[in-house]
Amino acid sequence: MIKPEEKINTYDILEIADLGLVYTTTVGLEMAMRGIPVIVAGQTHYRDRGFTYDPDSWDVYFETLNSLLGDLESAQLSQSQIELAWRYAYLFFFEFPKPFPWHLLDLKEDIKSRPVDFVLGEEGQKRYDRTLDYLTGKPLEW
Numbered sequence: 001m002i003k004p005e006e007k008i009n010t011y012d013i014l015e016i017a018d019l020g021l022v023y024t025t026t027v028g029l030e031m032a033m034r035g036i037p038v039i040v041a042g043q044t045h046y047r048d049r050g051f052t053y054d055p056d057s058w059d060v061y062f063e064t065l066n067s068l069l070g071d072l073e074s075a076q077l078s079q080s081q082i083e084l085a086w087r088y089a090y091l092f093f094f095e096f097p098k099p100f101p102w103h104l105l106d107l108k109e110d111i112k113s114r115p116v117d118f119v120l121g122e123e124g125q126k127r128y129d130r131t132l133d134y135l136t137g138k139p140l141e142w
Contacts, residue, residue, distance in 0.1 A: 010027055014027075014030065014031060014034060014036070017031065017036055018036065018072045018075075019036065019037055019038075019039070019068055019069065019072060019075065020032075020036050020037065020038040020039070021038075021039050021041070021065070022038060022039070022040055022041065022042070022044070023040075023041050023042035023044070024042040024043070024044040025044075026046075028040055028044065028046065028052060029046045029085060029088070029089055029092070030089075032046075032051045032052055032077060032081070032082070032085035033082065033085045033086055033089055034082075035076055035077045035081075035082050036076075036077070037052075037053065037068055037072075037075040037076060037077060038051075038052045038053065039052070039053045039054075039055065039061065039064055039065060039068070040052045040053065040054050041055070041061060045092065046085075046088060046092070049084065049085075049088055050081065050084050051077060051081040051082070051084045051085040051088070053068070096140075098130065098131040098134065099127055099128060099131055100128065100131055101114040101118075101119045101124065101127075101128055102114065119132075
């Protein structure tokens with residue numbers, strides 16, 4: 001574990017990492033973008049997207065880990081997997097975020113400045129309608 005006050009950080013470790021073991025952190029996506037093989041244990045958004053190892057049981061997890069550790073050279077991601085990770089990251093960080101009227105950290109202030117009647121009114125609908133559609137099940141249009 002790396003504590004916040006440490007002189008080393010996650011990105012320093014990525015410079016020397018040969019393999020990543022993650023649960024849900026976006027660092028796994030960032031490792032894949034660098035060509036580092038990543039084993040994902042959790043149900044993170046980038047699981048099963050073609051650029052990570054995604055075991056479905058503890059047995060398969062340890063089999064995958066042992067296999068990759070046995071031949072780290074061959075475990076490196078292909079250029080097409082790296083490109084896929086970059087494309088996914090672009091969509092996730094730049095295209096996917098949608099405007100939303102309220103945020104947990106400033107919820108009271110946000111509700112005061114953007115009450116429900118505003119959000120559901122004409123001006124609010126212009127800004128938040130697509131977001132609310134997506135949240136109620138309408139498929140995303142990329």
